[in-house]
Amino acid sequence: MGVEQRVRALAEEKIADRPDLFIVEIKVINNTKVIILLDGDNGVGIHDCALVSRHVGYHLEEENLLDHAYNLEVSSPGLDTPLILDRQFAKNIGRNVTVKHLNGDKVEGTLLSADEESITVAHQVKAKGAKTKKAELVESKILKNSIAEVKVSVSFK
Structure with a gap:
């Protein structure tokens, strides 16, 4: 069993009694840095991260x-981390997201729904040719296999 698989098994073992928590990603970089990203249906606290860190580190x-020095980081995904798991999409329904398509197009709007194959986003589209240039709210169903990344967006307006 490789380092990454063993780290995943240890982290899963520690959160087994917490069905609200889940592992987003585990990275082992050059066998010197181990990164565990945890999330939860209702968020994840620093206490949860500390418990997993102690368990895995031990x-x-x-x-x-x-067999050499390494850094172990256990944290929740930051706002700059793309959504990748279905559970992450589900917990972020109702929030503003930025969707980057594989072709480079971007859509910014409210995540309305998500399933295994697609997401639905409500976003503003400016009417073409209209002199008043009013924007119309439309719902777009976007297939996940056409998405490069989806991030939660924060507005400071």
Whole structure:
């Protein structure tokens, strides 16, 4: 079993009694940095991250999985981290998102729904040729396989 698989197993073991928590991603970079991104249906607290960090760190040392110095980071995904799991999309319904398509187009709007294959976003589209240039609210269903990334967007207006 590789380092990444063992880290995933240890993290899953620690959150097994917390069905509201889930692992978003685990990265092992050059066997010197281990990153665990945790999330929760209602968010994830620093206490949860600390518990997972202690558990994983203890076992990595005990099992001598990495025989040299390493950094272990356990955190929640930041706003700059794209949504990748269905559970992340579900918990962010109603929030503003920026969707980047594989072809480079962008759509900014409110995430209305998400399923395994697509997301639906309500966004403003300016009417073409209209002298008043009023924007119309439209709902677009976007297939996930046409999406490069989706990020929650924050407005400071």
